Amino acid sequence: MENTHGRRVRLYPEDVVAGAFGNRYATDYYEGYLPTGPAAHLLTAGGVVGWVASAHARRGEPTVLEVLGLLADRSGRPLSLDDCAMPAPTSARPELGTFVVVGSSMGAGKTTTASALARGWSRTGLRVGAGKVTGSGSGKDRWMYHDAGAAEIVDFLDFGMASTFGYPPQRLRATMVGIRDALVGRGASVVVLEIADGLLQEETRGLAAGLAGFADGVVLAVADALSAVAGVGIMADLGAPVRAVSGLLTASPLASREAAAATGLPVLSPAELIAGGALELLNGAAVPA
Template sequence: MEPIASFRLTAAKRSYAVRRVNFAECTHILTKACQPKPGDLVLARVQTLGSHKRIELPNGRKATLHEGDEVLLAFGNRYAPDQYEAYVPDTLEACHMVAAGGIAAKAVSWHDRLSGPTAIEPVGVLCRSDGKAVNLKEFALPTIACQMPAAVFGVFGTSMNAGKTATAASLVRGFALSGYKVGALKVTGTAAGGDPWLMHDSGATQVLDFTDGGLATTFGTPLDTIVGTTRNLLRTLHKSDCDVAVVEIADGLFQEETRQVAASPLMHSLFDGVVFAAGDALGAVAGVQSLEKLGYQVLGLSGAVMRSPLAVREAILNVDVPAFSLADLQHPATVSTIMEHTLSGRLAAAQ
C-alpha cells in the first residue's frame, strides 16, 4: 500500500461507473497481493486500444482514449453476447476495459464482429489509509422505508439489442405525455449512461440504475442483492413523487440473473404488468409464453420485431397479446388501456 496523490486521480479519466464515488476518500493504492472484488475501484493505464476507443465520462461525454492514458474504472463481470464475456481476475494482472462505461475485467470471449478488447494494466486498487479497498457499494443510495410507486411496469426481452431500452423509453414518454410523473429504473446490466440519458430525454422526472445501488454490473450478483436493490430504488423513485415507474431488465430470459429475476416471486410482486421486447416472431412468442407461465400480466409485444409487419403478424397469431410500435407506446390511448388493465388486474387479484 502506498499514498496516491490527489492530482493523479484528478488527471485520470473517470468513467460513468464511478460517478458516485467521493475520491477524497481514496488516499492510498494497493499495488500488490490484492484480489479484486466486483465494485472495487481501480486506477489503470491503457496499454493497447481495442474495440473500446472511448470512455464514457460521468457527464455522458465519450472521451477519446490514448495508449498511456490513466483511467478510473470499477471491477465487474460482464455478460454481453454481442460484445464481451468477462470476469473479475483473481489478481492485479493485466486485463481489459470491457465496457465504455468503465468496467475492468478479463475478457474470455467476444463477438466476432469486434476487433478485441482494449488492454489495460492495473496500477492498483484504490483504498483508504487503513488499507480497505474502496468499493462502489459504499456510495449506494441510502436504504429508505416508504411505499413503492402507485404503478410499476417492467420491460423484459429476448436478448441484448432486442429493443428493450427503446420500448422502456417509449413507455416513459407515453406516461409523461399522459400527465403522469414517471420514474425510470434499469435494474440489471453493465454500467453505462446511454440508457439513463434516453429515459431522461423521454420525460422521466428521475432515472436510477443499479449503479445507484452500488453495483458496477449485475452479472454474477446474487438474486437477493438485485431484489433488495430494486425495491430500494423503487422506493427512492416514490420518495421523489413519481407515481408511475418503468423498469428495464437487461439481456434476455436465458441470461442467468434475468432468469432468476423473472422467476422471483418478490420481483414478480412488484410489477402491475410487463411488455416484452423481441427481435423476431419466434422469440416474441416464446418470451410471452414463458412470462405468462410465471404468472405475469403481459400487456403486449414491442421491440425490434416491430420493424417487420410480417414478423408481427406471425407473432400475434400465436399469442393473445397486442403488438405495440414505439409510437403506439407513446400514445395516450395506449397508456389509458394499460392503466385500465392494471386496475382490472388488481381487482381480479383482490377477489
C-alpha cells in the same frame, strides 16, 4: 470511454483512467470476469474493468489496460462502489403502477421500449420514474430515460454494483424493489423498470420469476415473432403478467401480425406506445380478453 458528464472521449496510449472491477454478460459483446493479474480489459465504455473470456465475432479486440493500483481511502483501504450505495428506501408502491420491461435477448429493444413508455406517460403530465435493475455500468440507458422525459432515474449503480452479473439473487431482488421504492419516494406516480439481457440469462430469469405480485404489467421486448411466442410462454410458466409485446420486432408489420396472432397479445411499437399505447396499458385497455 464515458467521462463524468456522460460524453464518450477518445482514449490514447498512456492515458490514466479510473474504473470499477466487475463482470459482464453481453451476448452481442463480451463475456468478462474479474481480472487476476496486472493486465485487464475495458469491458464497457462506462468503465467496468475485467478480463474478456469470450467475445462476439463482430467485436474487435478489447481495450487493454495496465492496472496501476486500487483507489483507496485515507487509511489505505481499497474503495468499492458499495461504499457509495444509497441506503435502503422506505417501501412504497407507485400510485399508478409499476411496469417492467423484459426481453428475449440483448438488442431486442428493451431500453427503447422502456423509454417509449416513459415518453408516453410523461407527455400526458405524469411524473415518471425509470430505472434499470440489472446490467453493466454505462450512462447510455440513463440518458435515454432522461431524454424521454423521466423525472426521476435510479439504477443498480446507485445500489453499489458496477455490474450485476454474478451477484446473488436476493441482492438483485432487493435492488429491484429498492429502485422502485426510491423512485416513489422521489415523487414518481408511475414506474417503469428495465431488466437487462434475455430470459435465458440466469439473473434475468430469476428476477422475472418474482414479478408476479410486484409488477402491475410486463412488456416483453423481442426481435422476432418466434421469440415472442417463446418469451410469452416462459413468462407464463413464471407467473408473470405479460400485457403487451414490443421491441425490434415491431419494425416489421408482418412480423408484428405474426406475433399478435400467435400470442393473442397486443403488439405495440415504440411510436404507438408514445402516441397512446402507454396510457392504454396504464388504464388496462390493452389487456386482451
